[in-house]
Amino acid sequence: MFKSTEESQITISELMLPSHSNFSGKIHGGYILNLMDQIAFACASKHSRNYCVTASVNKVDFLNPIDVGELVTLKASVNYTGRTSMVIGVRVESENIQTGKTKHCNSSYFTMVAKDENGKNVPVPGIILDSEQSIRRFSRSITRQDQAKKRSNNFKASEFKMDDYIELLKDHNAKVKL
Template sequence: MFKNIEDSQITITELMLPSHSNFSGKIHGGYILNLMDQIAFACASKHSGHYCVTASVNRVDFLNPIDVGELVTLKASVNFTGNTSMVVGLRVESENIQTGKKKHCNSSYFTMVAKDEQGKNVKVPGIILNTVDSVRRFARSIERQEQSRTRTTKYNASQFNIENYLDVVKQHNVMIDL
């Protein structure tokens, strides 16, 4: 079974309140992460037709601060489908409601896994790739997964060779005292 990507895309917009701010008066990153997790869950659950859990989050860069009083819009779309997992691409933008100026604040990729009523992984529908962008996003997700596997094994304690990294490490703000 395959589904159109558009059928599970989700967009939410929320006004940022003082209660969402950190000590510097900007919106707390943890609050934005919570919203991101919620929309990733909704998008993945809508696509799969099952309860979904977050398996991993690939890189979260806070590009621009969000001010109290701005509207924050989060957009979620399934970029990749595996057997039981999906990669949901997220984009976060803020808008000053007085000037209309918009800022790209964050992009991230959440890997979500579909679960059945007993909590077991369940097969998810595939996605129909019908644009160049959808093929690009799917291919990028495959590459990101391969890089993650390589990164995990490359620095595994049993395979790590310190001699390969000492010169690189010494070029940074460290003191090695072995």
């Protein structure tokens, strides 16, 4: 079975309150991560029609701070489907309600796994790639997975060769004492 990405896309908006802020009046990154995880869960569950769990989160860069009083909008869409997993793209934007100015605050990718009532992984519907953007997002997810596997293998304790990396350290804020 295959579903369009539009069938499971979700958008939520929330006003940022003082209770969400840190001491400098900016919204806590952890609070935004919590909202991102919730919308990724909702999107993945809607697509799979199953309970889903977060397996990993890929690269969260906080691009712009969010102020108290701004309206934050999160958008989630299925970018990739595997056998039992999905990559959910999440975009966060904030809007100054008084000026109407919007900022892109971050984008991230949540790998979610569908589970049955016994906690076992279950197959998910595939997605229909019906635009250049959807093909780009799906392809990017495949490439990101391949890069992660290579990175993990290169730095396995059993495979790591210190001599291959020791020169790399010289220009960084570290002192090697062996």
